[in-house]
Ligand SMILES: Nc1ncnc2c1ncn2[C@@H]1O[C@H](COP(=O)(O)OP(=O)(O)O)[C@@H](O)[C@H]1O
């Protein structure tokens with residue numbers, strides 16, 4: 001696949017026959033899918049289906065037992081992610097948010113975003129220690145870029161307060177801001193609407209669609225809120241017990257008998 005990848009092809013990520021086990025438990029079984037440039041692809045399914053595990057594999061935190069993951073970064077050669085460390089994958093332009101919020105709670109909102117931005121800097125450790133002029137200029141740039149991102153995410157009013165002191169929905173947006181600060185082309189969001197009320201969720205869906213345009217992002221989205229998923233996804237993949245049971249556009253997934261049986265059940269989907 002890697003050698004034959006056609007540059008005209010818009011595939012950005014290819015997950016190929018991924019299998020992963022925890023002890024005797026098969027969390028992912030022979031999972032394959034591709035992500036196309038600038039689509040919003042949702043990964044849905046019951047709790048324990050393997051969705052987060054799939055993200056962990058892509059980000060290099062969990063080594064798959066079997067299978068391959070290839071990334072096709074724009075203007076860059078093909079990368080086999082199985083061989084890379086999480087920081088290398090982040091530097092290639094893949095970012096993620098976590099299912100349960102993981103912020104530096106006692107650091108300021110601005111500093112949380114600056115941490116994301118730092119993976120893009122060139123400063124040496126020695127430079128950082130000496131705080132030479134170049135390092136200082138770089139830090140100032142990071143600060144400015146990060147503040148701009150806060151403004152875009154309507155978080156600038158919180159810039160100087162600690163991350164744990166801002167409203168819940170704002171913390172969720174801050175996680176996305178921090179991920180964006182790494183300048184990704186592929187963004188993995190793990191249940192970004194979890195814990196949000198209806199209005200907050202609707203604001204989030206608009207925001208995600210806008211961010212995709214503004215940052216030319218491709219988004220892989222794990223989410224339980226079916227209104228959100230059905231509204232903004234171009235395609236949906238359904239997992240059940242580590243296996244893919246369906247893949248297709250929202251209209252098709254909504255009516256898929258096995259998906260209804262395994263997951264959607266009687267949920268009202270508008
Ligand atoms: N670190 C781990 N150690 C052992 N089992 C795990 C671990 N992470 C996830 N699992 C198990 O793998 C399965 C898939 O989990 P997960 O990927 O978190 O599902 P989802 O995100 O779809 O709810 C579950 O049965 C879960 O209990």
Ligand SMILES: [Mg+2]
Nearest residue numbers: 051052053099
């Ligand atoms: Mg999960």
